Amino acid sequence: xxxxxxxxxxxxxxxxxxxxxxxxxxxxxxxxxxxxxxxxxxxxxxxxxxxxxxxxxxxxxxxxxxxxxxxxxxxxxxxxxxxxxxxxxxxxxxxxxxxxxxxxxxxxxxxxxxxxxxxxxxxxxxxxxxxxxxxxxxxxxxxxxxxxxxxxxxxxxxxxxxxxxxxxxxxxxxxxxxxxxxxxxxxxxxxxx
Amino acid sequence: xxxxxxxxxxxxxxxxxxxxxxxxxxxxxxxxxxxxxxxxxxxxxxxxxxxxxxxxxxxxxxxxxxxxxxxxxxxxxxxxxxxxxxxxxxxxxxxxxxxxxxxxxxxxxxxxxxxxxxxxxxxxxxxxxxxxxxxxxxxxxxxxxxxxxxxxxxxxxxxxxxxxxxxxxxxxxxxx
Numbered sequence: 001x002x003x004x005x006x007x008x009x010x011x012x013x014x015x016x017x018x019x020x021x022x023x024x025x026x027x028x029x030x031x032x033x034x035x036x037x038x039x040x041x042x043x044x045x046x047x048x049x050x051x052x053x054x055x056x057x058x059x060x061x062x063x064x065x066x067x068x069x070x071x072x073x074x075x076x077x078x079x080x081x082x083x084x085x086x087x088x089x090x091x092x093x094x095x096x097x098x099x100x101x102x103x104x105x106x107x108x109x110x111x112x113x114x115x116x117x118x119x120x121x122x123x124x125x126x127x128x129x130x131x132x133x134x135x136x137x138x139x140x141x142x143x144x145x146x147x148x149x150x151x152x153x154x155x156x157x158x159x160x161x162x163x164x165x166x167x168x169x170x171x172x173x174x175x176x177x178x179x180x181x182x183x184x185x186x187x188x189x190x191x192x193x
Numbered sequence: 194x195x196x197x198x199x200x201x202x203x204x205x206x207x208x209x210x211x212x213x214x215x216x217x218x219x220x221x222x223x224x225x226x227x228x229x230x231x232x233x234x235x236x237x238x239x240x241x242x243x244x245x246x247x248x249x250x251x252x253x254x255x256x257x258x259x260x261x262x263x264x265x266x267x268x269x270x271x272x273x274x275x276x277x278x279x280x281x282x283x284x285x286x287x288x289x290x291x292x293x294x295x296x297x298x299x300x301x302x303x304x305x306x307x308x309x310x311x312x313x314x315x316x317x318x319x320x321x322x323x324x325x326x327x328x329x330x331x332x333x334x335x336x337x338x339x340x341x342x343x344x345x346x347x348x349x350x351x352x353x354x355x356x357x358x359x360x361x362x363x364x365x366x367x368x369x
Binding site: 153 | 229241242248313323
């Protein structure tokens with residue numbers, strides 16, 4: 001996917017530069033882009049290191065599993081079927097709490113786990129309503145502290161850095177809510193799986 | 194709006210201090226878990242370099258060739274109509290597909306428009322409150338033999354489109 005993005009961008013830009021005569025700018029752009037990528041990665045190393053450490057402490061001290069227990073009543077409403085059948089509940093809570101804390105690397109394997117557990121004992125290649133809800137919530141990615149974005153803004157010398165947190169909460173909260181409502185509504189009309 | 198500012202300044206320090214308390218009062222050696230987690234974080238970010246290099250070169254070629262300006266101008270009436278700054282067009286395209294590609298375009302937008310500009314703020318909110326929809330749906334169902342994802346993709350795409358418009362509205366209300 002990333003390879004295709006890259007080749008599309010290159011080919012398209014080259015043709016466009018030929019047509020508009022921007023070839024000098026294009027060749028400068030290539031060099032500038034390469035050094036900019038190092039800048040970007042270096043600026044991310046600090047915050048990713050700190051955040052990785054913080055999350056590891058929260059995980060090993062059991063704070064994350066406590067948060068997961070707090071979430072159970074809400075998750076019961078969002079995933080009615082799975083919580084009624086007591087199927088994959090732990091996996092779902094783990095996945096959602098990882099998402100909340102912005103542990104994007106950890107979320108994907110947890111979600112795969114949860115969906116596999118939900119699929120156990122079924123004999124169908126159709127996704128259940130709860131699986132779809134989980135995937136849609138993964139997409140809306142409600143994230144309590146958007147560290148990467150804050151860090152990048154701070155490095156760019158923005159005067160507005162942390163203030164971004166509140167609009168992000170509002171947006172991702174509303175998006176998650178709408179996603180869940182749509183999932184439940186459409187799920188209900190398209191049959192109970 | 195001042196309250197928002199104050200809350201936002203508290204969030205990160207609170208988390209860090211909380212972790213400090215755990216390390217200080219914890220019965221186990223939590224600092225060693227801190228360093229192992231931190232090391233993993235550092236490794237993960239350095240591993241980004243090859244992908245980032247290719248993508249940022251691609252994106253800056255796209256900008257330098259004038260193609261990005263061309264499309265921005267072409268689409269600006271549509272974007273004006275829905276209240277979205279046309280400079281963030283490239284982010285809207287890449288955000289659903291790939292995390293690293295959207296990070297590259299995000300940085301490009303901050304460079305070009307300035308982080309505190311309206312476009313820069315919108316881009317930040319979109320970047321933080323949506324995810325790589327197409328990637329997530331494809332990967333989540335990949336290991337468990339599920340071929341028919343039913344309404345997952347349409348809802349996810351709708352939500353991420355809605356997120357773009359909502360982000361711009363919320364940004365306008367809070368920062369302007």
